[in-house]
Amino acid sequence: CYLFRAPIACCALCRAVVEEALKETWDRRFPGKLNPDSFTFGELVEHLAKVRVLPEAVPKLCNDVKDLGDRALHRDPIINSEDALQSLVATQQILKILFVSPPDSDNVRSASTRSC
Numbered sequence: 473c474y475l476f477r478a479p480i481a482c483c484a485l486c487r488a489v490v491e492e493a494l495k496e497t498w499d500r501r502f503p504g505k506l507n508p509d510s511f512t513f514g515e516l517v518e519h520l521a522k523v524r525v526l527p528e529a530v531p532k533l534c535n536d537v538k539d540l541g542d543r544a545l546h547r548d549p550i551i552n553s554e555d556a557l558q559s560l561v562a563t564q565q566i567l568k569i570l571f572v573s574p575p576d577s578d579n580v581r582s583a584s585t586r587s588c
Contacts, residue, residue: 487541
């Protein structure tokens with residue numbers, strides 16, 4: 473979406489990807505417990521942060537992606553390519569932390585402070 477200059481679609485898709493990644497993380501961490509579909513995106517972030525499944529800076533990255541995705545899904549006309557890039561970079565960082573690398577402060581940088 474980003475490469476085809478569709479920032480609204482990019483932000484919406486990033487939000488969906490991160491939400492699904494959080495649900496998979498919940499299922500891996502708490503198999504057979506509450507269904508993660510019963511939580512909102514924000515509740516998932518809050519619960520996973522509370523039990524320290526998410527490293528300290530990840531909830532902010534998740535909420536940034538959520539906010540941009542919500543703006544995109546509710547037709548905020550101000551979503552632009554910079555927002556899409558911020559969402560894409562944050563999503564990449566979140567996925568890397570959740571599925572590839574162990575939590576490490578070097579892996580967690582705020583997407584809003586990362587240079588383009």
